[in-house]
Amino acid sequence: MKLQRPKxxxxxxxxxxxxxxxFIAATYGFGVYLFSTLLPEMRVALFLxxxxxxxxxxVAQIGFLVGAFASARLVRAVGGVxxxxxxxxxxxACLGLMPWVANVFHIAILMVMAGCAAATVWVPMVAVVQAGxxxxxxxxxxxxxSSGTAYGLFFNGLSTPILLPTGGWKSVWTFxxxxxSLLLVWGLLRLQVGQKVLGAxxxxxxxxxxxxxxxxxxxxxxxITVVLLMFLNGIACMPTMNYLVAFLREEIGYTVQAAGxxxxxxxxxxxxxxxxxxxxxxxxxxxRSLNLTYVLLxxxxxxxxxxxxxxxxxIGAGLFGLSFNAIFGLVPAFVSLSFDANKATxxxxxxxxxxxxxxxxxxxxxxxxxxxQQSFVPVYVGSLGIDFLLILxxxxxxxxxxxxxxxxxxxxxxxxx
Numbered sequence: 001m002k003l004q005r006p007k008x009x010x011x012x013x014x015x016x017x018x019x020x021x022x023f024i025a026a027t028y029g030f031g032v033y034l035f036s037t038l039l040p041e042m043r044v045a046l047f048l049x050x051x052x053x054x055x056x057x058x059v060a061q062i063g064f065l066v067g068a069f070a071s072a073r074l075v076r077a078v079g080g081v082x083x084x085x086x087x088x089x090x091x092x093a094c095l096g097l098m099p100w101v102a103n104v105f106h107i108a109i110l111m112v113m114a115g116c117a118a119a120t121v122w123v124p125m126v127a128v129v130q131a132g133x134x135x136x137x138x139x140x141x142x143x144x145x146s147s148g149t150a151y152g153l154f155f156n157g158l159s160t161p162i163l164l165p166t167g168g169w170k171s172v173w174t175f176x177x178x179x180x181s182l183l184l185v186w187g188l189l190r191l192q193v194g195q196k197v198l199g200a201x202x203x204x205x206x207x208x209x210x211x212x213x214x215x216x217x218x219x220x221x222x223x224i225t226v227v228l229l230m231f232l233n234g235i236a237c238m239p240t241m242n243y244l245v246a247f248l249r250e251e252i253g254y255t256v257q258a259a260g261x262x263x264x265x266x267x268x269x270x271x272x273x274x275x276x277x278x279x280x281x282x283x284x285x286x287x288r289s290l291n292l293t294y295v296l297l298x299x300x301x302x303x304x305x306x307x308x309x310x311x312x313x314x315i316g317a318g319l320f321g322l323s324f325n326a327i328f329g330l331v332p333a334f335v336s337l338s339f340d341a342n343k344a345t346x347x348x349x350x351x352x353x354x355x356x357x358x359x360x361x362x363x364x365x366x367x368x369x370x371x372x373q374q375s376f377v378p379v380y381v382g383s384l385g386i387d388f389l390l391i392l393x394x395x396x397x398x399x400x401x402x403x404x405x406x407x408x409x410x411x412x413x414x415x416x417x
Contacts, residue, residue, distance in 0.1 A: 015190065016132050017141050020125055021148040022183045023088050027121045029152010029267075030176040031091040031114035032060075035107075036242045037156045037263060040249050041169040042107075052104050054367010057242050060111035061234075061360035067119030068352035072345050080124035080131075081191050087121035088184045090114075095177035099170035119352055126332050126348050136282070138336050143278020146329030150270025150321055155179075157264030161257050223347045225397050226335060229290075230351040232393065233331075234358025236386035237324055239366035239379050240301060247376040252307055265314055266321035273322035274329040286334040287398035293330065294394055297323035298387035305380050334397075 035042070035057075043053065067087075074083050094114040101107050125145060133141045156172075163171045248254045248262060281289035296319045303316030335348045366379045 013133055013137075013141075016128070017144060019183075019187055019191065020084075020128065020145045021151065023084060023121055023187065024125075024145055024148025025152035025155070026088060026176075026180040026183055027091045027114070027118045028149040029154075029156060030095055030180060032118050033149070033153060033241065034095075034156055034172065034176055035111065036245055037160055038164075038169045038172060039242075039246050041164065043246075045169065046101070046103065046107075048104065049371065050367050051371045052367075054364050054370070056104060056108050056111055057238075057367065058360045058364035059108050060115045061356045061363065063112035063115030063117075064119045064359065065115075065353055065356035067116035068123060068349055068356055071120050071123035071352070072349040074120065075124045075127055075345060080128045083124050084121050084128070085184070085187050085191065087117040088180065088187060090117040091121070092177055092180040092184055095173055095180055098173040098177075115356070119356070123345070123349050123352055126336050127345050130336055130344070135337070138333060140275055140278040140282060142333040142336065143274040143276070143281070143326065143329035145274075146327075146332070147271050147274030147325045149328070150267045150274065150325045152267070153321075154264050154267025154271060157260045157262075157267055160263075161260040164256065220347075222338065222397075223350070225393070226331065226347060227351045227354045229390065229393055229397065230331060231354035231358040232386055232390050233327055234355045234360075235362040236297070236383045236390060237327065237362075238359040239362040240304070240320070240383045241324065242363055243366055243370065243376055243379060244304070247304070247380075248313070251376055252313075254310075258310065262313055262317045265317040266324070268321070269318040270321035270325035274325040277322070277326035278329050278333060281330055281333060285398070286330050286337065287394060290327070290330050290334070290397065291391060291394040293323045293326045294387060294390040297327070298384060298391065301380055301384045301387055305377065305384070 039053065042048065043050075048056075071083070078086075091114055094110045094117065098107075098110055101110065126142075129138055129141055129145070156176075159175060160172055163175060167174075245259050245263065248259045249256070254262070277289050277293060280292075300316040300319035300323060303312045303319070307313050331351065332348055335344050335351070338344075339347055362383075365382070366376075369378045369382070370376055
């Protein structure tokens with residue numbers, strides 16, 4: 001099935017990139033990670049244990065799994081642009097309802113919804129970028145879009161120390177909901193809502209292509225490598241992110257302001273890191289950029305574990321922001337350049353399902369380890385071990401992709417050499 005560019009002349013490549021980046025900032029920076037920023041206050045106010053917190057962050061991945069699993073078919077059913085806008089609306093509703101929660105169950109329901117919205121807003125973007133951005137710029141654009149999470153984190157780090165002392169944790173959720181509402185209005189006004197990014201053929205042809213894509217994601221060695229990579233990304237990255245503020249404030253003893261600086265550092269570096277690593281990938285290949293990214297991720301985790309001086313933690317935060325945001329731009333860029341349009345959507349959806357499973361497992365284990373050991377150190381030691389596996393797997397990814405390109409399944413040779 002061939003992708004078509006959106007018909008609306010109002011949405012050019014630059015505005016499209018800015019809009020998609022903003023949507024990621026809202027659905028991930030606010031919808032997924034704001035809970036981590038406000039964790040110390042919400043834990044005290046709602047009498048939450050770390051076992052319950054681990055359960056909440058783990059169960060939240062169920063929504064991500066459902067959204068990722070359904071995204072490939074939803075894109076064909078309603079169109080990529082429409083699915084993205086509906087997802088932003090769902091995220092806005094979750095943010096607006098969060099100040100009214102009274103127990104663990106309420107938080108879990110909203111976090112599941114937010115996780116689903118995050119998946120259904122992200123998976124269609126591979127198809128949208130393929131349709132609206134030329135191939136030679138896709139690495140940079142997807143890198144920048146994935147950095148939307150960093151923009152959201154940076155915004156959280158700036159707004160939370162200002163709003164928290166005066167309005168409490170509820171005011172931060174309300175403010176984030178208002179900002180997301182403005183972004184949604186912008187998208188509704190400027191995007192072609194009814195245009196299907198995928199969907200030039202008939203329904204039976206779409207179903208046939210879709211079935212081939214899911215089957216290929218199981219049979220293709222390159223697709224299997226990508227899926228495994230995303231699973232380990234979830235185990236390594238999500239607990240590191242979700243428990244960082246609690247680790248810094250409750251175990252190391254940093255203040256709200258210091259934790260805000262560190263959180264903003266992650267966001268600030270990540271704002272440019274995704275684009276920079278995407279641009280580097282366009283020059284040295286995505287697989288080599290991923291390998292470098294995982295090395296930096298391992299260094300950042302070691303600095304968090306040492307934390308002898310605040311400058312170490314700040315450097316670690318910068319490296320984490322660079323690598324974390326780059327990873328989730330480089331992987332879709334690799335998929336976009338390695339598979340045809342329909343198969344790319346299926347492979348990326350499958351890999352996001354595994355990302356959700358890995359995140360669920362990592363968050364649950366992280367909460368249980370903290371409750372048992374009374375320390376976050378085992379959580380970060382485990383993440384460091386997974387980082388090492390990711391370095392090895394990214395080296396294997398490069399070799400597998402070379403065989404994939406020059407062997408029996410040729411795709412886009414521009415990715416490798």
